[in-house]
Amino acid sequence: MSVFGQTCLQELSYHLGLLKAKLAKLRRELLAGPSGGGGGGGGPGFDVARTGVASVGFVGFPSVGKSTLMSKLTGTHSEVAAYEFTTLTSVPGTLRLHGSPIQIIDLPGIIEGAKDGRGRGRQVIAVARTCNLIFIVLDVLKPLHDKKILEDELEGFGIRLNKKPPNITVKKKEKGGEPSHLSRICWLTRLGIAITNTVPLTNIDHEEIKAVLSEYRLANCDVAIREPGCTADDLVDVIEGNRVYIPCIYVLNKIDAISIEELDLLYKIPHSVPISSKEWLNIDELLDALWNALNLVRVYTKPRGLAPDYSAPVVLKRNKATVEDFCNAIHKEIAKQLKYAIVWGTSAKHSRGQKVGLDHELQDEDVVHIVKK
Numbered sequence: 376m377s378v379f380g381q382t383c384l385q386e387l388s389y390h391l392g393l394l395k396a397k398l399a400k401l402r403r404e405l406l407a408g409p410s411g412g413g414g415g416g417g418g419p420g421f422d423v424a425r426t427g428v429a430s431v432g433f434v435g436f437p438s439v440g441k442s443t444l445m446s447k448l449t450g451t452h453s454e455v456a457a458y459e460f461t462t463l464t465s466v467p468g469t470l471r472l473h474g475s476p477i478q479i480i481d482l483p484g485i486i487e488g489a490k491d492g493r494g495r496g497r498q499v500i501a502v503a504r505t506c507n508l509i510f511i512v513l514d515v516l517k518p519l520h521d522k523k524i525l526e527d528e529l530e531g532f533g534i535r536l537n538k539k540p541p542n543i544t545v546k547k548k549e550k551g552g553e554p555s556h557l558s559r560i561c562w563l564t565r566l567g568i569a570i571t572n573t574v575p576l577t578n579i580d581h582e583e584i585k586a587v588l589s590e591y592r593l594a595n596c597d598v599a600i601r602e603p604g605c606t607a608d609d610l611v612d613v614i615e616g617n618r619v620y621i622p623c624i625y626v627l628n629k630i631d632a633i634s635i636e637e638l639d640l641l642y643k644i645p646h647s648v649p650i651s652s653k654e655w656l657n658i659d660e661l662l663d664a665l666w667n668a669l670n671l672v673r674v675y676t677k678p679r680g681l682a683p684d685y686s687a688p689v690v691l692k693r694n695k696a697t698v699e700d701f702c703n704a705i706h707k708e709i710a711k712q713l714k715y716a717i718v719w720g721t722s723a724k725h726s727r728g729q730k731v732g733l734d735h736e737l738q739d740e741d742v743v744h745i746v747k748k
């Protein structure tokens with residue numbers, strides 16, 4: 376490629392990075408504006424009293440069958456009707472799955488433009504942001520079109536679906552202040568930026584990185600990228616912070632209204648489960664997917680000389696499942712009184728039980744016996 380071509384490409388990358396960063400900043404300002412934040416878009420936010428070990432929020436267009444599903448799953452009444460916007464506020468219920476109480480939150484339908492204040496969309500998305508799992512409920516007769524719109528609405532509110540936080544760190548260094556607009560060009564030429572990538576970068580280049588950093592006035596910093604697919608949007612996410620990474624299941628409802636051939640095509644959508652909430656079809660698969668996505672760890676307590684109590688597990692989150700977390704879930708004094716614990720199950724080294732301390736990581740269905748000092 377000619378030197379000229381190379382320079383053009385670099386400039387293009389740079390401008391692209393700049394645009395992405397500017398867009399993210401504008402979006403943040405819009406959300407923080409007078410009608411922004413968790414509330415806005417007319418009326419106060421929904422207050423949901425939290426119960427259970429984890430929560431699942433239902434997001435979808437009106438009349439896709441959210442309330443039908445929620446009512447049947449939990450036995451809690453949530454109005455169902457053929458007209459749109461039947462549900463006007465958040466309606467929580469409890470589903471008991473594998474001995475674990477899980478909060479299911481039915482929400483009003485949202486429409487395109489929800490994140491920008493249309494309808495009660497912002498309140499709905501604000502609740503979804505605090506859930507451990509999101510069900511995007513879709514009508515099988517128009518799933519792909521609606522899916523994209525809903526994803527954009529949630530994205531715009533800082534929610535990242537089925538995604539891990541990007542493996543990028545941006546560390547500010549001490550020296551250097553904010554440049555004025557006039558000195559911007561000189562400033563860019565003497566940037567104190569060090570970029571380290573431990574893997575080849577496929578979706579971002581150094582020009583784009585520099586552009587994003589300059590938009591955020593990060594003149595002196597170390598950037599480390601440790602995964603190949605990172606994009607400028609990922610970098611922006613890391614700098615902006617305030618993003619939430621939530622698993623999502625696409626619930627493709629009303630399969631009773633389509634043919635088997637059409638159903639085969641639907642199965643190709645990643646993270647999706649086709650169901651009929653009205654005819655109660657394929658709900659087992661949905662519950663399995665729900666359980667797996669929540670990534671919970673059930674721990675059974677074993678009192679001295681007795682069999683383990685399998686009816687009431689202590690339920691922990693996968694990355695917060697040490698013996699200490701287990702103790703704290705029972706009573707906040709127990710960890711202090713612990714001499715040691717004996718663990719049986721996947722996390723134990725041998726089947727006759729392993730003696731462990733507070734920092735031992737527990738696995739699903741482990742049995743624990745606490746020995747006090």
Ligand SMILES: Nc1nc2c(ncn2[C@@H]2O[C@H](COP(=O)(O)OP(=O)(O)OP(=O)(O)O)[C@@H](O)[C@H]2O)c(=O)[nH]1
Nearest residue numbers: 437438439440441442443456460461462484652653
């Ligand atoms: N054919 C069919 N119809 C369904 C199914 N699930 C729900 N419906 C119907 O779809 C209509 C809307 O159901 P709702 O449960 O009120 O839908 P919603 O998503 O809660 O609606 P809003 O609260 O208005 O957003 C009702 O007439 C339901 O009977 C299904 O699996 N198959």
Ligand SMILES: [K+]
Nearest residue numbers: 438456458461
């Ligand atoms: K409805």
Ligand SMILES: [Mg+2]
Nearest residue numbers: 441442461462
């Ligand atoms: Mg409803």
